[in-house]
Amino acid sequence: xxxxxxxxxxxxxxxxxxxxxxxxxxxxxxxxxxxxxxxxxxxxxxxxxxxxxxxxxxxxxxxxxxxxxxxxxxxxxxxxxxxxxxxxxxxxxxxxxxxxxxxxxxxxxxxxxxxxxxxxxxxxxxxxxxxxxxxxxxxxxxxxxxxxxxxxxxxxxxxxxxxxxxxxxxxxxxxxxxxxxxxxxxxxxxxxxxxxxxxxxxxxxxxxxxxxxxxxxxxxxxxxxxxxxxxxxxxxxxxxxx
Amino acid sequence: xxxxxxxxxxxxxxxxxxxxxxxxxxxxxxxxxxxxxxxxxxxxxxxxxxxxxxxxxxxxxxxxxxxxxxxxxxxxxxxxxxxxxxxxxxxxxxxxxxxxxxxxxxxxxxxxxxxxxxxxxxxxxxxxxxxxxxxxxxxxxxxxxxxxxxxxxxxxxxxxxxxxxxxxxxxxxxxxxxxxxxxxxxxxxxxxxxxxxxxxxxxxxxxxxxxxxxxxxxxxxxxxxxxxxxxxxxxxxxxxxxxxxxxxxxxxxxxxxxxxxxxxxxxxxxxxxxxxxxxxxxxxxxxxxxxxxxxxxxxxxxxxxxxxxxxxxxx
Amino acid sequence: xxxxxxxxxxxxxxxxxxxxxxxxxxxxxxxxxxxxxxxxxxxxxxxxxxxxxxxxxxxxxxxxxxxxxxxxxxxxxxxxxxxxxxxxxxxxxxxxxxxxxxxxxxxxxxxxxxxxxxxxxxxxxxxxxxxxxxxxxxxxxxxxxxxxxxxxxxxxxxxxxxxxxxxxxxxxxxxxxxxxxxxxxxxxxxxxxxxxxxxxxxxxxxxxxxxxxxxxxxxxxxxxxxxxxxxxxxxxxxxxxxxxxxxxxxxxxxxxxxxxxxxxxxxxxxxxxxxxxxxxxxxxxxxxx
Numbered sequence: 001x002x003x004x005x006x007x008x009x010x011x012x013x014x015x016x017x018x019x020x021x022x023x024x025x026x027x028x029x030x031x032x033x034x035x036x037x038x039x040x041x042x043x044x045x046x047x048x049x050x051x052x053x054x055x056x057x058x059x060x061x062x063x064x065x066x067x068x069x070x071x072x073x074x075x076x077x078x079x080x081x082x083x084x085x086x087x088x089x090x091x092x093x094x095x096x097x098x099x100x101x102x103x104x105x106x107x108x109x110x111x112x113x114x115x116x117x118x119x120x121x122x123x124x125x126x127x128x129x130x131x132x133x134x135x136x137x138x139x140x141x142x143x144x145x146x147x148x149x150x151x152x153x154x155x156x157x158x159x160x161x162x163x164x165x166x167x168x169x170x171x172x173x174x175x176x177x178x179x180x181x182x183x184x185x186x187x188x189x190x191x192x193x194x195x196x197x198x199x200x201x202x203x204x205x206x207x208x209x210x211x212x213x214x215x216x217x218x219x220x221x222x223x224x225x226x227x228x229x230x231x232x233x234x235x236x237x238x239x240x241x242x
Numbered sequence: 243x244x245x246x247x248x249x250x251x252x253x254x255x256x257x258x259x260x261x262x263x264x265x266x267x268x269x270x271x272x273x274x275x276x277x278x279x280x281x282x283x284x285x286x287x288x289x290x291x292x293x294x295x296x297x298x299x300x301x302x303x304x305x306x307x308x309x310x311x312x313x314x315x316x317x318x319x320x321x322x323x324x325x326x327x328x329x330x331x332x333x334x335x336x337x338x339x340x341x342x343x344x345x346x347x348x349x350x351x352x353x354x355x356x357x358x359x360x361x362x363x364x365x366x367x368x369x370x371x372x373x374x375x376x377x378x379x380x381x382x383x384x385x386x387x388x389x390x391x392x393x394x395x396x397x398x399x400x401x402x403x404x405x406x407x408x409x410x411x412x413x414x415x416x417x418x419x420x421x422x423x424x425x426x427x428x429x430x431x432x433x434x435x436x437x438x439x440x441x442x443x444x445x446x447x448x449x450x451x452x453x454x455x456x457x458x459x460x461x462x463x464x465x466x467x468x469x470x471x472x473x474x475x476x477x478x479x480x481x482x483x484x485x486x487x488x489x490x491x492x493x494x495x496x497x498x499x500x501x502x503x504x505x506x507x508x509x510x511x512x513x514x515x516x517x518x519x520x521x522x523x524x525x526x527x528x529x530x531x532x533x534x535x536x537x538x539x540x541x542x543x544x545x546x547x548x549x550x551x552x553x554x555x556x557x
Numbered sequence: 558x559x560x561x562x563x564x565x566x567x568x569x570x571x572x573x574x575x576x577x578x579x580x581x582x583x584x585x586x587x588x589x590x591x592x593x594x595x596x597x598x599x600x601x602x603x604x605x606x607x608x609x610x611x612x613x614x615x616x617x618x619x620x621x622x623x624x625x626x627x628x629x630x631x632x633x634x635x636x637x638x639x640x641x642x643x644x645x646x647x648x649x650x651x652x653x654x655x656x657x658x659x660x661x662x663x664x665x666x667x668x669x670x671x672x673x674x675x676x677x678x679x680x681x682x683x684x685x686x687x688x689x690x691x692x693x694x695x696x697x698x699x700x701x702x703x704x705x706x707x708x709x710x711x712x713x714x715x716x717x718x719x720x721x722x723x724x725x726x727x728x729x730x731x732x733x734x735x736x737x738x739x740x741x742x743x744x745x746x747x748x749x750x751x752x753x754x755x756x757x758x759x760x761x762x763x764x765x766x767x768x769x770x771x772x773x774x775x776x777x778x779x780x781x782x783x784x785x786x787x788x789x790x791x792x793x794x795x796x797x798x799x800x801x802x803x804x805x806x807x808x809x810x811x812x813x814x815x816x817x818x819x820x821x822x823x824x825x826x827x828x829x830x831x832x833x834x835x836x837x838x839x840x841x842x843x844x845x846x
Contacts, residue, residue: 051431053431073430074431074435077431082431092424094420098417101417102428102432105432106433112414297654351657354657358782359785359786362823369820373820518672521663521664521665521668529659
């Protein structure tokens, strides 16, 4: 498989705190990569660095062999990197269809007018929100807002999709639906990086994982190997368990 | 049918054409009122065009208005009228471009503060220039433009503003601004160049404010920085827009008409209490009508449709 | 001329620093961007003027009345006008926008009241206006008194914020209201207290200013603007930063007025402000985020 995203030696500091320290890893085209680590280990910062929300202090991020580190987020989005947010972000006063159209109207090959409405409804159906096009996003449940956010991200026709704890807070049935939805995205050729704490989902979806702790990458490899790695176990459970 | 562009634009055209006959039916006082309403309609609508969707509160309306007026004061007798208007438009847009590019990347609060002081800054600079370089504080504007013509020019400008506002509302730019107003982070991550969009609209909004000032300048025969850059004009435009409602293009005009009449009445009867009452009215609007008249109307409609569900939900 | 410029710059700078300290408390802790701040300053100037001319009360004595009154009035303003906004605000940004509009209305109300009671003319009175020779230049004694008081009040506030339990609680809310709430700081109480303290500082500044400046009902805006500039230059909520930035602003103005052109002081103030906004929006002494 070819390399889609190459993160090399990326460092990000906030004042005295180093949130990400010389992180390097690759994402191959077509894979679903898990980005794991305890709370505060720098996963969300890493997502923000890739999506352009933050500018790295050092290091490079190459997407399809083009350097994107430090580029402004709207350009990265137009290049084909879409994301969801850890705390769900939808435009509350717009309805579901308009929220998805936001993803369609400003991408590289924009859709507008009735073409955009049709495509938005198709994407709503795909994430399980068929028939909800007119519902104001603010009136939706948390779970439905997450689905809506995903539909908006898919509207960008991403080649790389960043999911930040998208499965968190789902019940067992919803989780199964979510997992199969993400799997179907992978089958469509979308590359996914998912930050996730739900281990069952990681095991069933991710071929490979990258594990962070205290801002540094401590393991990278196949999901099975990584989970058995003593460094990973001790990062999660504390040193006495290693 | 009712929402088709042809219908809306046609209805608007008929309305403005009808308004063009107003000068033939009113006396001098009525015409002065009509000019006041027309000019504040443009200022408040142009203000809401930018501040409504982006939620950036600009307190600099009169800075642009004054730039337009001063351009006329300086060049009115030198260049033909259309060229004067063109120069005024360029001046206002350049100023808006500089202000927009330097402040719209920042958080909203800094933008408010900067625009709050911008008027004062320009007033000081113009005063300094006039005193030091031209050695006159005021200027006389002797232009052969009568009140009717001023009214018609304002009406034409208002018609263009509503047409432009309507088209923007249906365009991707208008959609982008609604997303920015809703959640700027989302806007950036769906591919919107937020700075670009905000600056574009800010400049457009400033263009209309500047032209209003230019058109209004011949009404005063004497003009000085204190008259041209009177901060109350900004305040009143904001109050009117907020009263009417900034979420809809036709919202501000609902505030302009009652407010212009009220201010006229207050100025005539209680000149000493004018500012105090202005403040009280402003507070009442902020507290009791946070969505403006237009918003309240929509909430009421939604409320009656939902048959008893709370108004809160309708927002 | 140089000494004179420095001395008058320090006096004005001290005033700006003091006045800005109140605003930085209000904005930093309560998250209320009080656009009517300068009106409170000038209102106090008028009250001091009134007490001096009709009651023969020295402005320094009238501080004893005006400062507690300023505290009480500000506390009431927060409790009555701003608490509803705090309740209805869904986010910090929404509260900022709402409070700007609300205090904008307040600005007109206070200004309108002053116009009704005192009219629009420039007002001043002469108190302790004896020339004093210092460092080879002449300066009015009241300016020195004002500078002394500004330093005194500034130091007292600084001590209060840095060394007392209450002060630490206020600063904690300024940094992170949620975390402060978690460690048992009553955030609502802290916000109201900070707003009232800010108001008390504003009126202190107003009384001191009235001793050596001519003022009228319309110039509150200028004080608000300058205080805002100082607050942003110093870093929001940063008291020491406000002190330094205020003195810098005073010196810059005084030097421009003395050596360039008095008509350009506001323009230069804005140029400095804009430069700070663009280069270091976190303030001169803050860490850029």
